Amino acid sequence: MSNPLKILVVDDSKVSRALIIALIMTRQPHAVVIEAGDGQAAVETARQEPPDLAILDINMPVMSGLEAAEQIRRLAPQTRLALLTANAQDAMRQKAQALNVPLFKKPAKGEVIDQILALLEAP
Template identity: 55%
Template sequence: MSDPHATILVVDDSKISRNIACGLIRNRCPAARLVEAGDGPEAIAQARVHAPTLVIMDVNMPGISGIEAAASILSEQPDTRIVLLTANVQAATLARAEALGVALFRKPIKGEVIDAILALLDAPRTAVEVCP
């Protein structure tokens, strides 16, 4: 990761999933600043306050979905790199992620998934990626 002090916003309605993701990120990037949110509205608010370099966000959350929150964040901060996570990649979800220009990764959150997500910080923006 080119910026070891990057601000990373981890968004998931499951505290367990957030803890796993944050733990994996801390092991790989101990100097990164981690911010957490438990739902879409909180993610939007945290993004406004912290201007994260990267947002890792669950797709399926109550209320505002991860895709809707991503669209809102990108409308205000278009340079933010956003990665969506889902256990069930559906064609509609993939199409919406592609339209937003965000990457889509499959859950569960594992070390390999976090490694691939963090590698995106050093990669040029390309078409949506779906990673196993």
């Protein structure tokens, strides 16, 4: 039996985290979901136990999702990354593209979570 899927959900909003986790659990009921409330906590979590997938909000206190994505990529290159934002400005898009991290628009609805989870199947 393979290890359960480990998904890190990072958002400073508890409501957003709960919504994203609920959507993940309806699609991946055996996944282990780890939560973090800011980018710094996400980096620490990824350092201790690298997730298969990290879903990061961009705008957070302490450390942004973009900065966290950059650090997680260095610490755990095998982790798939996805950025979520309600405010996808061109500058954010360009930074995400430069990091080669897909950017998804909030609110996280079912089809958005499906697209993010599909990253796990990409080669």
